[in-house]
Amino acid sequence: MNEIKHHTINSPNTKSIWKILESIPDPEVPVLSIIDLGIVRDVKINNEEFEVIITPTYSGCPAMDMIKMNIRMVLLEHGFQNIKITSVLSPAWTTDWMSEAGKQKLKAFGIAPPTAKQQVCHTELFHDGEAIQCPRCNSYNTRLISQFGSTACKALYQCNDCKEPFDYFKCH
Amino acid sequence: MNELINYTLQLADNSLILGHRNSEWTGHGPILEQDIAISNIVLDLIGQARNFYQYAAVLINNSTNQQFNQSTTEDTLAYLRNENEFKNCLLVEQPNGDWAKTILRQFFFSAYQFYLYQHLQNSNDETIAAIAEKSLKEVTYHLRWSSEWIIRLGDGTEESNSRMQKAIDDLWMYTDEFFEASSYELFAANEGFGAGVSLLKKDWMKKVKDVFDEATLSVPAELKQQIKWFGKEGKHSEHLGYILTEMQFLQREYPNSIW
Ligand SMILES: [Zn+2]
Numbered sequence: 001m002n003e004i005k006h007h008t009i010n011s012p013n014t015k016s017i018w019k020i021l022e023s024i025p026d027p028e029v030p031v032l033s034i035i036d037l038g039i040v041r042d043v044k045i046n047n048e049e050f051e052v053i054i055t056p057t058y059s060g061c062p063a064m065d066m067i068k069m070n071i072r073m074v075l076l077e078h079g080f081q082n083i084k085i086t087s088v089l090s091p092a093w094t095t096d097w098m099s100e101a102g103k104q105k106l107k108a109f110g111i112a113p114p115t116a117k118q119q120v121c122h123t124e125l126f127h128d129g130e131a132i133q134c135p136r137c138n139s140y141n142t143r144l145i146s147q148f149g150s151t152a153c154k155a156l157y158q159c160n161d162c163k164e165p166f167d168y169f170k171c172h
Numbered sequence: 173m174n175e176l177i178n179y180t181l182q183l184a185d186n187s188l189i190l191g192h193r194n195s196e197w198t199g200h201g202p203i204l205e206q207d208i209a210i211s212n213i214v215l216d217l218i219g220q221a222r223n224f225y226q227y228a229a230v231l232i233n234n235s236t237n238q239q240f241n242q243s244t245t246e247d248t249l250a251y252l253r254n255e256n257e258f259k260n261c262l263l264v265e266q267p268n269g270d271w272a273k274t275i276l277r278q279f280f281f282s283a284y285q286f287y288l289y290q291h292l293q294n295s296n297d298e299t300i301a302a303i304a305e306k307s308l309k310e311v312t313y314h315l316r317w318s319s320e321w322i323i324r325l326g327d328g329t330e331e332s333n334s335r336m337q338k339a340i341d342d343l344w345m346y347t348d349e350f351f352e353a354s355s356y357e358l359f360a361a362n363e364g365f366g367a368g369v370s371l372l373k374k375d376w377m378k379k380v381k382d383v384f385d386e387a388t389l390s391v392p393a394e395l396k397q398q399i400k401w402f403g404k405e406g407k408h409s410e411h412l413g414y415i416l417t418e419m420q421f422l423q424r425e426y427p428n429s430i431w
Contacts, residue, residue: 059307060219089223090302092309125320125386147313148209152216156205172309 014043017050020078024070027063028151029169031109034067038097041088050075051084055093057172058152095172107135112157112168132168134159142166177231178356179366180300181249182259182404184224188250189412190264190281191217192419194274202271209317213278216310223303225249251423255413256406259354262399263346265412272325272332273339279318279383280343284350285311287375291367300365319383326387336389345395350376354404 021040026032034040034054041053052071056064068085075083095114103113112135131140139161146156147170155170195214201207225246232244264281268274289311292304325332351373353361360366384390401407422429 056306058216058219059223059303059310060215060217062215089306090298092302092306125316125323125383146205146209147317148205148212150208152212 013045013050016078017043017052017075017080020074021052021071024067024074027066027070028153029106029109029111031105032098032102034071036099036102036105038099038102039067039093049082049084050080051086053086053088055088055091057093061152063151093172095169098169106169110135110166111154112166114169114171132157134162134164135166136164137162173231173235175356175359175363176297176365177228177235178259178354179360180224180228180231182354182356183300183303184221184228184249185258185260186264186281186285187217187224188221189258189260189415190277191221192415193264193266193268194278196268197274206271210274210278213314213317216307216314220303220307220310221250222246223306227299227303247423251420255408255416258408258412258416259404259406260408260412261346261349262401262403262409263343263349265403265409265415266343266346267411269339269342270335272335273342275318275321275325276336276339276343278314279322280347280380282311282315282318283376283379284347284372286315286379287372288367288369291372295365295367296363297365315379322383322389323387326384326389333388336387340384340389341392341396344392345397345399349399349403352402354402357404 018035018040021043022033022035024034026034026037029037037057039054039057041055042051044051044053052075054067054071064087068087071085072083098114106113112132115130115132132142132144133140134142134157137159139159141160142157143160144155145158145165149156149167149170153169153172154167156165157168158165191214194210194217197207198211198214199207201210228249229244229246263277266273266277268277286308289304289308293301293308295301295304322336326336327333351370353369357366357369361368381391401409403409403412
């Protein structure tokens, strides 16, 4: 696991930027803030410039452009003028970076949070890996319908007990 | 520098053209879940292409090479290059055919990308390594999904098996191009920023054989046709021109339009 500085505080200003970023939702899963999602890598102040360093979730995630725009807008609203948003690919984002609070919010929203152990990203065929808990009735008796769901970050499951289909925020 | 640019463009072109081909299924998939699945794969592929094009644009703009003008962007690379400037391999431009053929094309390509990106994660070019590392996780999903479909169809009904086998007979001849190095790939492997493509063949073959065995499918004994041209060097089949015509139409007809 690479060390991720979730709250680098260099001065009151970076601290206030981190605070502001907590208010920006992920456009596709709006119960999560971009901080919950773990995509904000660092906040820096270089002279008069405020730099926010983010890591994309998926290469083709259409939300990334919107997230960048929202960061810029919200910071402008709070009086920050000179804003730079930098995308860094490496180390690659992983669902391990999602905060515990974020996982709880996901579940309350009806999306099964990523499991703690990364068991899904392997090439073993027809293998469901670790059981995924139904976010509605908490049963582990669930089955995978499709590895690809409504957005790049989700897989489709169905609960065998309460019969409800649900999204699972898949390990990445 | 030219080789690095060409190498990066080739990685981008492969993902873009296959992404575009697969996108032709969006709204036409055999069932909703699989329509969504292939469209998700499209997003991943085009996302990878964008990362590589953005890097290529930086390299081109920083170089003194006058072959390109100085305001290259990811969009000019995708929308304003001609057929003979695209470096994708022939496989990815082949028409979708039926679901079996599309699945097989994806499987051949994902298996290739899977081993390629494993090598490129250790590229001495930081950006290529970073994009490969990021993309590999996505490719793992693509490989697993396409492998499972090969098995499902091959070991399915008589019809699904014969369609799968026909797809193999049609596409097998394009797979050798993966492992025949172009001049810039040779250079890239020597310099350490690219992978030695001939070295990937063993792993790729093993993966294909394992999946085909389980799917009760077989590799053709001989090639349907000997391919004499080479997409990596800009020599394409007739299909690429049609793809570009559709993909580039808007920017060619209405330059710089945005939406
Ligand atoms: Zn349930």
